[in-house]
Amino acid sequence: MKYLFTILFLSITLFSNGQTVEDDFEGNGTISTWATDESAMNTSFANPYKESINTSNTVLEYKDDGGQYANIFFDTSNTFDLSAYQTFTLKIYVPSASLTQNENNQISLKLQDNTLGEKWTTQTEIIKPIILDQWQTIAFDFKNDTFLKYNENSADPINRKDFNRVLIQINGEDNNAKVTAYIDDFLYDGTITDSNNNGEDPVFDNLVWSDEFNGTGPIDNSKWFQQTRPIINGQSWANGEIQHYTDSNTNSFMVNGSLKIVAKKETYNSYGVTKQYTSARLNSKFAFTYGKIEIRAKMPFGVGTFPALWMLGQNITETGGYWAATHGTTGWPDCGEIDIIEHWGNNQDFVQSAMHNRSSFGGTVNKGGRKINNASTEFHIYTLDWNSNKMTFSVDGIVHYVYNPEDKNIQNWPYNAPQYLLFNVAILPNIASNFTESAMEIDYVRVYQESVASVSDINNLLDIKLFPNPVNDKLNIQFSSDLGKIKGTIYSLTGQKIQTFVQNSSKKTIETSKLSKGIYFLKLESEKETSTHKIVKK
Known part of the structure; x- marks a missing residue:
């Protein structure tokens, strides 16, 4: 085979x-x-x-x-x-x-x-x-x-x-x-030292998913799901929001090369509840682990507007979300939430990034933000760089927050599993009485991950022995001579990075007991040479 x-x-x-x-x-x-x-x-x-x-x-x-x-x-x-x-x-x-x-x-x-x-x-x-x-x-x-x-x-x-x-x-x-x-x-x-445990940051330079919003009219439903069902039937959304989210083309649509999510003052009945405001909340039909997310956007105007560009764990059990029926196993905040950017209309030129998880949720302390000029009249590029070690948030290339808990565990780092994107504009109870409508405008969203290349393009380190292979709990790597510092990376069959290590001797033993059964690949890199080896986990 x-x-x-x-x-x-x-x-x-x-x-x-x-x-x-x-x-x-x-x-x-x-x-x-x-x-x-x-x-x-x-x-x-x-x-x-x-x-x-x-x-x-x-x-x-x-x-x-x-x-x-x-x-x-x-x-x-x-x-x-x-x-x-x-x-x-x-x-x-x-x-x-x-x-x-x-x-x-x-x-x-x-x-x-x-x-x-x-x-x-x-x-x-x-x-x-x-x-x-x-x-x-x-x-x-x-x-x-x-x-x-x-x-x-x-x-x-x-x-x-x-x-x-x-x-x-x-x-x-x-x-x-x-x-x-x-x-x-x-x-x-x-x-x-470099910014992860093994002396490197991954380079996310391969575009794997995007929407340039170049059409006119309805959003691309192959990429987006319009989430409309309230989290709790008959009540408001979380955070005390007072709008209904709809799938109407007047609340989310493409025009002039951008996506508009429009919050409007209008009477709307849904699920037996009448509210005075409508908006849209989009879920991406794409979920991923690690990468660089780049979003060029303009915020809406108005006291009481609460837009967000954010992410949730694909495993969330949220009622009405796109992924809940097929992947929902975990409630909030244990699924992990990543707020790439939030904005409040009563603090017009301030933007904030935040992390919600079991260690800090609701009134989280895991946040950082800064003032920018013309948040609602000019496009700005909001970026999250997410790897296995940290989250780095920036606006227009200037970093304003880094989330990097030293002791990562299930309480503070549920971020080693797929997340999906959400775009929405909420309405808060302090909405101005003269508010009629305002839009968040998104020029593009792009997701980058590490570049891919064929194994046939990789050179070989000579005289490497792996044993036992197939392996159960521990894999031994034996080199015929001292090659100096060697970086090792284990990948899944689909190319996801599973584990990394660095060793400086002619023999290395790595723990494999937590790997699921299947095929993996071990990439070994010295200063001058590289080789890739198949591992079978029993």
């Missing part, structure tokens, strides 16, 4: 021990997530003071135009290990002509945990004085310098391993003073 199969390729180098954290603002840095709060920033600004210790062409310009808590920050793909390396350095120039009040001339560097909803609550901070009108190098040493802790019960920074955000603030906070600063040559003296 012949087995046809595909193996997922990874394009990230496997053998780097860590990644530097640096930026010279000349295009040579490793920091790609610079962002701002209540300030303006330009990461490629022509250096206005090419002198003394800094003659580089471009720098970061930081402009605090009076924001009470103005700052700039960036997030890292994994946390800093401050027990080994503790020092951050940068160059800074503050022109005295840019100051408007008599604030302390200082710079603060704060370390935060970006997975928290209120990220400052466990932060640690070092404040250093600065001299005006000259370039200077400032070092922040979290072992030897005096540091401040927002929460005095927090451990000292060298004993912390949860910091993954660096925040910079000029001339303090809780004031409306203005200041302009120029920053260059940011550097951390250590490295951070």
Whole structure:
């Protein structure tokens, strides 16, 4: 019998021990997530003071135009290990002509945990004085310098391993003073490990499912299911929502190259209940595990509107959902919910991502968001990157939340099983009295997973022995010689990644007792060679 199969390729180098954290603002840095709060920033600004210790062409310009808590920050793909390396350095120039009040001339560097909803609550901070009108190098040493802790019960920074955000603030906070600063040559003296347990992130570059919404009229019912049945007959939907969801073409339709989900004020009777508002809730007829989800969308207007682009476990037992009849085994929140983006009409330019599961649901603490410009008048790209180790949420390429529980279990990580997409606009009881209708507009939705390639394209590592094969509980891998660091990945017959490991000796034993009976493939990769082997699980 012949087995046809595909193996997922990874394009990230496997053998780097860590990644530097640096930026010279000349295009040579490793920091790609610079962002701002209540300030303006330009990461490629022509250096206005090419002198003394800094003659580089471009720098970061930081402009605090009076924001009470103005700052700039960036997030890292994994946390800093401050027990080994503790020092951050940068160059800074503050022109005295840019100051408007008599604030302390200082710079603060704060370390935060970006997975928290209120990220400052466990932060640690070092404040250093600065001299005006000259370039200077400032070092922040979290072992030897005096540091401040927002929460005095927090451990000292060298004993912390949860910091993954660096925040910079000029001339303090809780004031409306203005200041302009120029920053260059940011550097951390250590490295951070890659962002999953085996030193790599998968590259999701293969488009596996999408809807470009290029038609006109009804939605594509081969891709979408219009969910209309209330969760509890005779009552409102969850969250106190007061609309009926319909399958009417006036509530969800395609026009001018986009999908519109329209919430309307109109009397509508369904399942014996009359309500004064209608909208639509779409379920994708596609479910998947791991990948990058990219959605280009505009939010609706109006106090009381509550749109969401989100996901639920395919195994949810929700009444009226597309998958419940065929896959429903698990209730909410144990099925897992992923809110790619939520928006509220009474906070027009704020968007939020959140996670709901047994460890935190309802009023979840697993959330993060940020303000964006023109959420309801311009398209923005909302992205979730979901792998076996973490969830990374971003808007227009800027990360605002990472969910990565250190000890993953069924309570906090039911996210190793298929999920499906939901798009909807809800109406909340505080809807404005003059509301008539408003739409969420979606230009496209795209789902990417890892690229595929034929096994015939793969080179071979020589002299590999697997035993016993067929295997029951433990599989031994024997190499004829020491090939250095070897990365191993087990895939299912359909190409789903099941298990990964790294080994540095000529023999490796892996646990296979939890694998179901069937055919699997083991991909082994050294620095120069690759081989793939069939495993039969008894």
